[in-house]
Amino acid sequence: MGELTAREIGFRIGDAELLTGVDVTAADGRVIGLLGPNGSGKSTLLRVLAGLRRPASGEVRLDGHPIAAMARRAVARRLAVVEQDTTANGDLTVRQVVELGRTPFRGRFDGLGAEDAAAVDEALARVNIASKQDRVWHTLSGGERQRAQLARALAQQPTEILLDEPTNHLDIRHQLELLELLRTLGVTCVIALHDLNLAARYCDRLLLLDGGRVVTSGTPAEVLTPARIREVYRVEASIATGDGRCPRIEFLGPCTE
Numbered sequence: 001m002g003e004l005t006a007r008e009i010g011f012r013i014g015d016a017e018l019l020t021g022v023d024v025t026a027a028d029g030r031v032i033g034l035l036g037p038n039g040s041g042k043s044t045l046l047r048v049l050a051g052l053r054r055p056a057s058g059e060v061r062l063d064g065h066p067i068a069a070m071a072r073r074a075v076a077r078r079l080a081v082v083e084q085d086t087t088a089n090g091d092l093t094v095r096q097v098v099e100l101g102r103t104p105f106r107g108r109f110d111g112l113g114a115e116d117a118a119a120v121d122e123a124l125a126r127v128n129i130a131s132k133q134d135r136v137w138h139t140l141s142g143g144e145r146q147r148a149q150l151a152r153a154l155a156q157q158p159t160e161i162l163l164d165e166p167t168n169h170l171d172i173r174h175q176l177e178l179l180e181l182l183r184t185l186g187v188t189c190v191i192a193l194h195d196l197n198l199a200a201r202y203c204d205r206l207l208l209l210d211g212g213r214v215v216t217s218g219t220p221a222e223v224l225t226p227a228r229i230r231e232v233y234r235v236e237a238s239i240a241t242g243d244g245r246c247p248r249i250e251f252l253g254p255c256t257e
């Protein structure tokens with residue numbers, strides 16, 4: 001189980017300040033949800049956490065080591081990223097895409113070994129897409145691609161997984177299966193999500209972003225209050241809690257004033 005921490009992250013492009021003073025702690029196989037309206041900085045933060053973007057200020061650490069000083073391959077051996085747009089795999093088969101997850105473990109000219117094949121088989125089975133492993137990528141539906149991308153991440157056998165809206169193309173059963181799978185993996189996860197009820201149900205902790213800043217962080221019950229939802233999303237909501245259950249949110253409509 002890995003520990004991924006970010007302290008005082010600032011990130012800008014030109015004059016645009018995309019992230020300001022953001023702190024994140026993800027550790028011990030917990031699932032951390034990143035919430036916030038469109039454009040609040042979730043995807044940008046995930047890329048900074050993955051070491052794909054270098055922050056202007058602050059630092060990301062993997063088990064205490066600054067990620068900026070680690071070789072890409074060393075990062076890829078333990079941290080997997082599931083991005084939103086996955087059109088780039090073109091003519092590869094599903095299996096070939098999932099095999100890409102083994103790249104960090106192979107020498108440049110080595111083929112796949114038995115251990116690699118076993119990791120790929122297990123990953124395909126875990127997301128229930130083994131029957132489509134010979135299909136060409138561009139023939140897959142959006143939801144099938146999303147599951148195959150997760151299989152690629154699992155084939156990496158990571159200690160941390162960062163996921164950008166992994167459920168947005170999935171039917172309700174596959175949404176629930178994916179989030180339950182993430183919880184049972186024992187892998188530290190950071191997930192950007194739009195569905196507040198799914199976030200409340202499956203995440204151990206939530207981080208609510210607005211305008212590139214953390215508005216609040218804590219347990220789902222601490223973060224998801226009617227006042228916060230009104231303030232950040234401009235939506236009226238009522239929230240049912242009790243019996244130790246996760247908050248259940250009913251959206252009443254956009255704020256009128």
Ligand SMILES: Nc1ncnc2c1ncn2[C@@H]1O[C@H](COP(=O)(O)OP(=O)(O)OP(=O)(O)O)[C@@H](O)[C@H]1O
Binds near residue numbers: 043
């Ligand atoms: N190259 C860029 N130049 C200027 N602003 C940018 C650039 N790239 C992204 N942004 C802005 O940064 C902000 C954060 O974008 P980001 O994609 O991280 O948000 P998000 O919370 O993931 O949004 P969504 O929920 O819509 O996916 C947005 O306002 C976006 O317009």
